Amino acid sequence: MHPRNIYAANSPQFVDLAEYYPALKQFLNKNSSIDFSNYEAVCTLSQALLERDFNLKIDLPVTRLCPRVANRLNYILWIQDLLDSNEPHNDDNVLGLDIGTGASCIYPLLGCRLRNWKFIATDIDPVAISTASQNVLQNNMQYRIAILQTSANSPFFTPSREQNTFDFTMCNPPFYSSVTEMQESQIFKRRPPHSITLASETELVTTGGELEFVSRMLYESVQLAAKNVATKKTWYTSMFGKLESLKEFVQKLRELELDNYVVTEFVQAMTRRWAVAWRFGFDRPAPNLTRPGFNDEGSYVSTALKGLLPPLTGCTIELHSDKTVDQKLSLVHEILLEYEEFMHLVLKSYTLTGTSDQGNVWSRSFRRRKRQKLEHREIKAADTTFRFQISVMGTSTLLIQWIFGSSAVTFESFCGMLKKKIQERNV
Structure with a gap:
């Protein structure tokens, strides 16, 4: 978990949270917790945390992914670290792109609430676009977040403001290459999932899986950097659900002789996710980004990341x-x-x-x-x-x-x- 994550030291106390957000009370069990296999309970928990801790109200359709707040917060805080390792900037002028924002629109909402950034959020799903737009409106962030529908074949990075480039891009891509692969992954897991996941097929499955999805981003970013010098300061980032995907992607970066990148691991309860960021200019990130925990006494680099790290800065x-x-x-x-x-x-x-x-x-x-x-x-x-x-x-x-x-x-x-x-x- 990111060290600035507000849930790092104190896990949510469900009884106290239910007092603040009464809709959660009906899902409390005798252990003063909730049943994480109950999708409605999980969604209500996310809504409660977002409202209490970030003053954000969101609607969540039962047919779409419900965001786990602490995990999403990890990603946003890491993006903050990337931007803060550059020269000083004005948060009001920072523009981010969220690729596949989903129905919750959680990344733009958190980014705008925590740092007052601006966002363009895209998705190919009409239901996600409709609900995300409503979530933006009910939080009065329509002046900072623009929701755009794209298609599966649309370029990733074109919907920028006129004559402007993105300061960063982010994405939590579909993991699987087919429904069959998704089903097989559940069969071969060592233990049943801790929390239920309901989602549309487009949120979980994409041609070629997450590796091909993010590789498309990489090659498109290469083309942009060749055409527009300003894009060389952009941090292109993505999550990965599988460590093997990250390993293969880092190999692609090295084949392109692109050494200005960062990798990290997010650990949230029993869930592990990985993320990568890359850019084309020569401004280098802070040492604690190239080596997580750099110079912190007792820190260590995750075994999963060894062999994947960029040059030390x-x-x-x-x-x-x-x-x-x-x-x-x-x-x-x-x-x-x-x-x-x-x-x-x-x-x-x-x-x-x-x-x-x-x-x-x-x-x-x-x-x-x-x-x-x-x-x-x-x-x-x-x-x-x-x-x-x-x-x-x-x-x-x-x-x-x-x-x-x-x-x-x-x-x-x-x-x-x-x-x-x-x-x-x-x-």
């Missing part, structure tokens, strides 16, 4: 001197001044930022070329800009973050160089 170096934080950063600044001819450095507010437009200017190969007195334009190559940020965590740990650049090797080399020089100077 952060590293730490332990400092041993008894100087103040300011003094330690000043000493690091002095070390890097050796390269000030080729590196722009700014030291302020407990943070040191640096930019090199010529890549790894600290390397032997760069010094060799400099000795040979090559012209500046001959040294510089395409896509060589490298930007970093250095700060001190606590009083003794130097944190280096990769902010921008195309080469993970350059970042690794920079960390190695800095660590060696710090050890030599006993900082």
Whole structure:
């Protein structure tokens, strides 16, 4: 569960919730819980949580998927992390696309309630479109959420505002490639499902299954990035219901030599879901996104994600001197001044930022070329800009973050160089 999920520390107390939302009382059992095999009870629980905790009122047709609130909240909070790892932005101007929003329209509603984003929400199901539109209206969010019906063959990313691009896209795609596959998956599960699922066929089944569905998104996003530079800042994201699908999708990213991506795992009770995000520019996400729990004591990377992780965007170096934080950063600044001819450095507010437009200017190969007195334009190559940020965590740990650049090797080399020089100077 996401650490900021309000249900992470405190599971809903059904008796208290029923006092707030009386419609839930009829479903309470002798254990002061509800029967999760009762679909009406599950839907009423979702409605109660959304109203009490987010001031959202929704209608849910019994023939369509009922969203599990805590699980959906995990995804929205992760999207927040992705956006917040970029340069500062105004939430009022953030535009998201929810592909297959469903009858509940839960992702746009939560996104608008928590961060005041704007959304375009699409679906191919007329019933979902009708109910989602009603849910938007009864929450007075029609000025922030636009509901659009598409078809199974429609491009995913075209319904944008005029001359604008999406800041992010999100999707919880149908899992299965056929009804037969869906039925077989239920047969071979080790234990019966904890909670009942009722849905239309289009919500659960799509040609080729979830892997082909999200792969279509990937190839369409590649085409968009080639045509429109502005889309290179877009975070394209999707959930996966099967770990094998995520593994195969990451392989597709690597075949395209696309290393600017993030993967994560959502664990909610006995349910596990995975998600992937990718983009085409060189702005790099925060270290705790490329390595979940980065530098948190006692944290670990899920076994499921090992082998799927992108290049690391952060590293730490332990400092041993008894100087103040300011003094330690000043000493690091002095070390890097050796390269000030080729590196722009700014030291302020407990943070040191640096930019090199010529890549790894600290390397032997760069010094060799400099000795040979090559012209500046001959040294510089395409896509060589490298930007970093250095700060001190606590009083003794130097944190280096990769902010921008195309080469993970350059970042690794920079960390190695800095660590060696710090050890030599006993900082």
